[in-house]
Amino acid sequence: MGKMLLALWRRLPVLVRAPLVAFAVLxxxxxxxxxxxxxxxxxxxxxxxxLPATLLLMWAFWWYVSGHGIPEATRAYRAAxxxxxxxxxxxxxxxxxxxxxxxxxxxxxxxxxxxxxxxAPPRLPIDVSAYPTVTVLGLAFALAAxxxxxxxxxxxxxxxxxxxxxxxxxxALLLTGVAFWxxxxxxxxxxxxxxxxxxSVLLGSATYLTxxxxxxxxxHLLGDILLLPVYVYHRPExxxxxxxxxxxxxxxxxxxFAQRLDASLGALRPExxxxxxxxxxxxxxxxxxxxxxxxxxxxxxxxxxxARTTVGRDPSRTTEPATHLP
Numbered sequence: 001m002g003k004m005l006l007a008l009w010r011r012l013p014v015l016v017r018a019p020l021v022a023f024a025v026l027x028x029x030x031x032x033x034x035x036x037x038x039x040x041x042x043x044x045x046x047x048x049x050x051l052p053a054t055l056l057l058m059w060a061f062w063w064y065v066s067g068h069g070i071p072e073a074t075r076a077y078r079a080a081x082x083x084x085x086x087x088x089x090x091x092x093x094x095x096x097x098x099x100x101x102x103x104x105x106x107x108x109x110x111x112x113x114x115x116x117x118x119x120a121p122p123r124l125p126i127d128v129s130a131y132p133t134v135t136v137l138g139l140a141f142a143l144a145a146x147x148x149x150x151x152x153x154x155x156x157x158x159x160x161x162x163x164x165x166x167x168x169x170x171x172a173l174l175l176t177g178v179a180f181w182x183x184x185x186x187x188x189x190x191x192x193x194x195x196x197x198x199x200s201v202l203l204g205s206a207t208y209l210t211x212x213x214x215x216x217x218x219x220h221l222l223g224d225i226l227l228l229p230v231y232v233y234h235r236p237e238x239x240x241x242x243x244x245x246x247x248x249x250x251x252x253x254x255x256x257f258a259q260r261l262d263a264s265l266g267a268l269r270p271e272x273x274x275x276x277x278x279x280x281x282x283x284x285x286x287x288x289x290x291x292x293x294x295x296x297x298x299x300x301x302x303x304x305x306x307a308r309t310t311v312g313r314d315p316s317r318t319t320e321p322a323t324h325l326p
Contacts (some may be wrong), residue, residue, distance in 0.1 A: 017290075019179055022154045024151060029146070054145060067079025067080075081158045082157050085210070099222070101291045102298075114285050121240075157207075160208075173204045174197065202219075271283065
């Protein structure tokens with residue numbers, strides 16, 4: 001019976017198998033990591049014990065998905081999918097600029113979107129005023145750390161690597177971006193899709209070029225930490241105003257698509273940057289443009305450095321390991 005099920009499983013296309021495995025990994029990791037958070041909201045709420053507990057659980061999660069533990073038959077598969085390759089110093093020096101501009105571009109797009117399309121402002125599931133600041137910060141950092149590790153392992157690891165082998169890097173990046181959005185669909189709308197696609201393309205490219213998840217985990221963590229004050233405390237006020245802003249065309253409820261597009265482009269005109277009081281929306285838009293251009297050059301430089309320093313270190317970039325899983 002087991003062999004029959006395994007044979008049927010292997011007959012499924014990678015486009016089906018890879019997302020199923022990735023979302024299973026995501027579900028397991030998310031369930032484990034949320035337990036300390038829920039516990040800290042009920043027990044010893046004055047002490048931020050969820051943070052060290054979550055970090056310990058994430059260490060155990062990473063230890064297992066990176067190829068340790070049982071069953072022995074899947075160790076090679078788990079090690080390959082988690083892409084836990086350690087980077088040499090030249091690679092870290094090359095990937096750091098790429099991560100910085102990727103963070104700037106991603107955060108800029110997140111701030112820009114509400115003014116262009118209907119995007120609801122972020123809402124927290126709890127009333128943070130009911131808990132001490134130190135506990136709230138501990139919960140926030142624990143959530144950021146667990147999200148960075150679990151989501152990157154699931155999406156840039158298990159999902160993207162399988163899709164790379166089957167369909168190539170460009171389809172893998174785009175499909176992973178859609179799956180990344182689907183994982184957040186209970187909290188966001190379709191209008192968030194451009195943000196999730198951009199994050200997936202930038203972090204996924206860094207992962208592909210370095211053959212390691214470590215830069216993506218670092219970038220994801222830093223991005224979440226940068227947005228934490230805005231999400232939790234609505235500070236700085238200028239950034240929260242952008243996140244909570246209605247679209248620039250909202251006053252024209254019956255406007256056509258062309259009229260909405262014209263209103264959106266008008267709010268982003270370059271000359272607004274030179275106005276006595278520069279418009280925040282225009283500033284963010286042109287920061288996004290500049291950071292995207294910089295990201296292209298940073299990733300090209302990273303590709304050259306990675307080609308020189310990783311030759312022969314990971315021959316499985318385009319082929320899946322021969323294991324009992326996809």
